[in-house]
Amino acid sequence: MDEFLKRCFYHSGQYNSEEHFAELDIKLKEKEAGRKSNRLFYLSIPPNIFVDVVKCASLRASSASGWTRVIVEKPFGRDSESSGELTRSLKQYLREDQIFRIDHYLGKELVENLSVLRFSNLVFEPLWSRNYIRSVQFIFSEDFGTEGRGGYFDHYGIIRDIMQNHLLQILALFAMETPVSLDAEDIRNEKVKVLRSMKPLQLEDVNIGQYKGHSKGSRSYPAYTDDPTVPKDSLTPTFAAAVLFINNARWDGVPFLMKAGKALHTKRAEIRVQFRHVPGNLYRRNFGTDLDKATNELVLRVQPDEAIYLKINNKVPGLGMRLDRSDLNLLYRSRYPREIPDAYERLLLDAIEGERRLFIRSDELDAAWSLFTPLLKELEEKKIVPELYPYGSRGPVGAHYLAAKYNVRWGDLRTPEVSNCRNSSSLMSTSGCSSFDASAAICTLGMPVLLKAAFRIANWNADEEILLLEAIEMYGFGNWNEVAEHVGTKSKSQCIDHFNAACMNSPCFPLPDMSHVMGKSREELLAMAK
Ligand SMILES: NC(=O)C1=CN([C@@H]2O[C@H](COP(=O)(O)OP(=O)(O)OC[C@H]3O[C@@H](n4cnc5c(N)ncnc54)[C@H](OP(=O)(O)O)[C@@H]3O)[C@@H](O)[C@H]2O)C=CC1
Numbered sequence: 001m002d003e004f005l006k007r008c009f010y011h012s013g014q015y016n017s018e019e020h021f022a023e024l025d026i027k028l029k030e031k032e033a034g035r036k037s038n039r040l041f042y043l044s045i046p047p048n049i050f051v052d053v054v055k056c057a058s059l060r061a062s063s064a065s066g067w068t069r070v071i072v073e074k075p076f077g078r079d080s081e082s083s084g085e086l087t088r089s090l091k092q093y094l095r096e097d098q099i100f101r102i103d104h105y106l107g108k109e110l111v112e113n114l115s116v117l118r119f120s121n122l123v124f125e126p127l128w129s130r131n132y133i134r135s136v137q138f139i140f141s142e143d144f145g146t147e148g149r150g151g152y153f154d155h156y157g158i159i160r161d162i163m164q165n166h167l168l169q170i171l172a173l174f175a176m177e178t179p180v181s182l183d184a185e186d187i188r189n190e191k192v193k194v195l196r197s198m199k200p201l202q203l204e205d206v207n208i209g210q211y212k213g214h215s216k217g218s219r220s221y222p223a224y225t226d227d228p229t230v231p232k233d234s235l236t237p238t239f240a241a242a243v244l245f246i247n248n249a250r251w252d253g254v255p256f257l258m259k260a261g262k263a264l265h266t267k268r269a270e271i272r273v274q275f276r277h278v279p280g281n282l283y284r285r286n287f288g289t290d291l292d293k294a295t296n297e298l299v300l301r302v303q304p305d306e307a308i309y310l311k312i313n314n315k316v317p318g319l320g321m322r323l324d325r326s327d328l329n330l331l332y333r334s335r336y337p338r339e340i341p342d343a344y345e346r347l348l349l350d351a352i353e354g355e356r357r358l359f360i361r362s363d364e365l366d367a368a369w370s371l372f373t374p375l376l377k378e379l380e381e382k383k384i385v386p387e388l389y390p391y392g393s394r395g396p397v398g399a400h401y402l403a404a405k406y407n408v409r410w411g412d413l414r415t416p417e418v419s420n421c422r423n424s425s426s427l428m429s430t431s432g433c434s435s436f437d438a439s440a441a442i443c444t445l446g447m448p449v450l451l452k453a454a455f456r457i458a459n460w461n462a463d464e465e466i467l468l469l470e471a472i473e474m475y476g477f478g479n480w481n482e483v484a485e486h487v488g489t490k491s492k493s494q495c496i497d498h499f500n501a502a503c504m505n506s507p508c509f510p511l512p513d514m515s516h517v518m519g520k521s522r523e524e525l526l527a528m529a530k
């Protein structure tokens, strides 16, 4: 490290001063001492000054004898137009092959491993299609809010911050066809094809949320709008769930779910591949209550604690024939105890070596923005109000309804206590809500009205229903003391009885049965909610 630091120096100047970049050029030439030299500029700076810096660096500090490259950090614009404008401005001074658009998720070890897993194991690639895969989920969560970055974040929101880039890039790598080679252009060609095969996101296939403050014991957690750099009436989503489809032969009809949020109960990023049910399962009768619905699931945990595990059904040892679910688990820290390189280490080295595979080409970027721009405009124009969720919870309840609409459950539900009341495997199974479409109603009416209309059990008002569902999201099944405390106006036993009556036998478990509000008009729902 000392040797490395001896070779570093700091030179300060203004980002938009050609004169200061010319001074930098002189200083660099002194260091280079006539040797052939390459120059890599890494713009880890706010986007509004990208173009100034590129202009000055390119005009006054480019290498005279070797290559000059520029790494640009996201955000690359905030929609198709501004991204196109940024690309055009950069290209006034740089060729495409000089621009390295960084998406640090592409440098993460497990994301790199995705292609290895697919293309170098006979057992996976044949399963990689609509024939065997029922849904794929890309999940990102952080257990902290926008702390300190509210000013930046409020202009972008979670869809631009995480979904349009990190999650969509992983999706493209996951779903692309086999590239001709591992060459950067071959891989990026395949990624673009996938992105172009997708339909732009529709409002009814999205659920948005924003975290609200809450206190637990003596600790209190701030709301997003408590951040002094965020407007009090901000509608910026800090959480979003979305369902996307790829209109090609391989993926026709397979829902690709994305979920990203800040101030949730955990910090995690993972890819979950849910496989179809075993047709005519011979062991149907041995599975117990709901286990026959347990499907295989392949999980690539990107962070923390990198792992690849496959959920399988197996026999519990003994004379009887009881089946169980287990994980075939490749846990990186056990298998590879040495430190895993940071994503930026890999990407900076790649940029130095001219390896473009993990950087985003301008046509990929255009295709990515085309998918999200109409939705982002609609959310802003219609001023869609995000569903509030408590800081530290699992996010808005509406995300579950969105998944249920496509007969899918989020794979990241953890329910350690549930075995007392209901077989845990049932949570992994498909719900009975195949034709249920509550998310559109949530968009137009809001969750309280919908819940009020849906619940038919007396003495619970819509606020209490929401608090109950929120508390179960936050504290998990079985933690009824905390749940009752969160609801505030109902006792522990009232919460248990109510949840059992309304949700335990619901086809949309863990949510209440909404089938009787299905297909009702807005007016009818409002009337039912009275
Ligand atoms: N933080 C994160 O999690 C991620 C950040 N990024 C991107 O990486 C880049 C850097 O991120 P981050 O370090 O959080 O950003 P910061 O806002 O902390 O800015 C980084 C540097 O830019 C300079 N700077 C900041 N504001 C201004 C301004 N208004 N005018 C001129 N210069 C300014 C400062 O350098 P100096 O003091 O030397 O002038 C500062 O140290 C950004 O493009 C960001 O979008 C991408 C992915 C994740």
Ligand SMILES: O=C1O[C@H](COP(=O)(O)O)[C@@H](O)[C@H](O)[C@H]1O
Pocket: 104, 142, 161, 162, 269
């Ligand atoms: O790009 C971003 O990523 C970070 C999360 O990165 P991670 O490597 O720590 O998972 C996120 O916090 C930030 O909002 C976003 O801009």
